[in-house]
Amino acid sequence: MSYLLRVSVSLRGEKSWSLKLRDEFTEQFLALHPGVEVRDRHTFPIPHLSLVEMVAGQTRVADQTPEQVAAFALGNELSEEVLNASAIVISTPMNNWGPPSSLKAWFDRIINAKTYYREIPAFKGIPITFIVASGGIFSFSDTTKHDHLRPLLVECVTRLGADDYMFVNCDPTIPLDAKELASDAPESGYLRAQREIPPAAARIRQ
Numbered sequence: 735m736s737y738l739l740r741v742s743v744s745l746r747g748e749k750s751w752s753l754k755l756r757d758e759f760t761e762q763f764l765a766l767h768p769g770v771e772v773r774d775r776h777t778f779p780i781p782h783l784s785l786v787e788m789v790a791g792q793t794r795v796a797d798q799t800p801e802q803v804a805a806f807a808l809g810n811e812l813s814e815e816v817l818n819a820s821a822i823v824i825s826t827p828m829n830n831w832g833p834p835s836s837l838k839a840w841f842d843r844i845i846n847a848k849t850y851y852r853e854i855p856a857f858k859g860i861p862i863t864f865i866v867a868s869g870g871i872f873s874f875s876d877t878t879k880h881d882h883l884r885p886l887l888v889e890c891v892t893r894l895g896a897d898d899y900m901f902v903n904c905d906p907t908i909p910l911d912a913k914e915l916a917s918d919a920p921e922s923g924y925l926r927a928q929r930e931i932p933p934a935a936a937r938i939r940q
């Protein structure tokens with residue numbers, strides 16, 4: 735089964751700019767790739783790693799004790815979900831100049847002995863799209879040096895062999911939330927982000 739894995743982070747529901755863009759991305763992706771299914775993973779319920787889960791994740795699967803196999807169950811499920819995806823879209827807010835902690839918890843589960851030490855790297859050939867929303871401007875201008883989110887996202891996926899990643903940048907969202915700026919105004923960060931979707935949605939694993 736071929737599927738688009740949507741990793742979603744925002745808790746703001748219909749108010750969320752990253753989720754709105756995720757939905758527009760999905761619509762365009764499915765129009766271009768009919769028959770592909772959608773699989774959703776929200777990061778909010780993913781707990782921080784306990785010690786036993788941490789050790790299990792760092793242990794090669796063949797060497798795991800039965801207790802470690804059990805402790806690795808969620809890590810394994812999340813990893814398999816990534817390994818078998820035809821494309822991945824990760825939509826996230828910026829929180830305190832970096833990733834929301836639940837997105838970090840997701841990365842802490844999917845980067846493990848199973849995904850890290852592979853002949854064929856885990857993310858090789860899987861198109862990844864990052865949709866990033868932030869209250870202020872961080873994707874361009876002299877504030878980019880304070881952006882610790884995008885560099886972390888790139889580091890995490892390229893360490894797992896990603897060779898095809900793109901960004902859809904929605905910033906600043908403060909004037910949109912405050913209704914000082916319409917989302918379709920020429921200077922809107924949302925409008926700019928919408929224009930970044932078509933080339934990103936065209937990609938699928940070959």
Ligand SMILES: Cc1cc2nc3c(=O)[nH]c(=O)nc-3n(C[C@H](O)[C@H](O)[C@H](O)COP(=O)(O)O)c2cc1C
Pocket residue numbers: 744745746749750751752753826827828829830831832867868869870871872907
């Ligand atoms: C705890 C918290 C921390 C935040 N930190 C930042 C930040 O460092 N920089 C920024 O530009 N916006 C920050 N924001 C604002 C969000 O990035 C912004 O509201 C974004 O649009 C949320 O994504 P969403 O619209 O998809 O829900 C923060 C919001 C919260 C709740």
